[in-house]
Amino acid sequence: MTRLTMDAFLSLLQRYLQGKCDFATVREWVYRFYEGEECIILDDALEEIFPIILSYLQYEEAEEDPKRDKRMRRLYNVLNDAHALFSERAVFGLEFDEIRELTRKYANKVITHETYANKMAALSPAPYDASRLVRWANAQINDDEPIPTKLT
């Protein structure tokens, strides 16, 4: 039996970000679990984020996302040294540009609160607490990068 851990995932992400492996390696590492050919279990943190990561990877593989590197750097930043709120951090890291754009639109009254809340809740099909993202987004609306120490 193989146990996949958040530490191993972060280590792999770091290797990708340093150019030491290609993105297909990251993708296959996650897909291995879903292919069900091996006995693989996940630690609690990966249990939370894998459904979010899977939805993104499917999109990235099919669409060839030009923002992939930026998303992966942010994902690494928000998950590194995290001890809780893994799913919210994963969505925040992957969708930071969208979150910032929505938050700015809402702040400038371009969209209603209802639209803002609905869109913030639909950033991933996997479960997460959208109200936490709203709180983080309001604190970082002018930042270029999500800074993990601010995500509490």
Added chain:
Amino acid sequence: MAKAPASAAAKATLSPVGPRLSGPVLLKSQKFFQGFKTGINQQIRQIGQFTGFSIDVPGRVPGSYTRWVKVVNAEGKTIRLYHDTFDKTGTFIHRGIKVPGPERHAP
């Protein structure tokens, strides 16, 4: 571009399987399905002497989804494993093949 061809073809040629799965096939199906926490439309179908499992995973873009498909023989050995991604209009956009060998197809 054809809309959801894999789904339409599957419905036309595959017949639903009842509860009569052999031990190794049943185990394989349980192992396959248990990982997909957000999966919907889970199906098990007989394809001649083989058994196919499929499950749809909602995509990042609302309305889009990826269908994961595994086909096993009577001993539970995987002979096909791939996933098809469809956009929010149901249009097929990509197939990733793991078994019999990694391939990448896009129209």
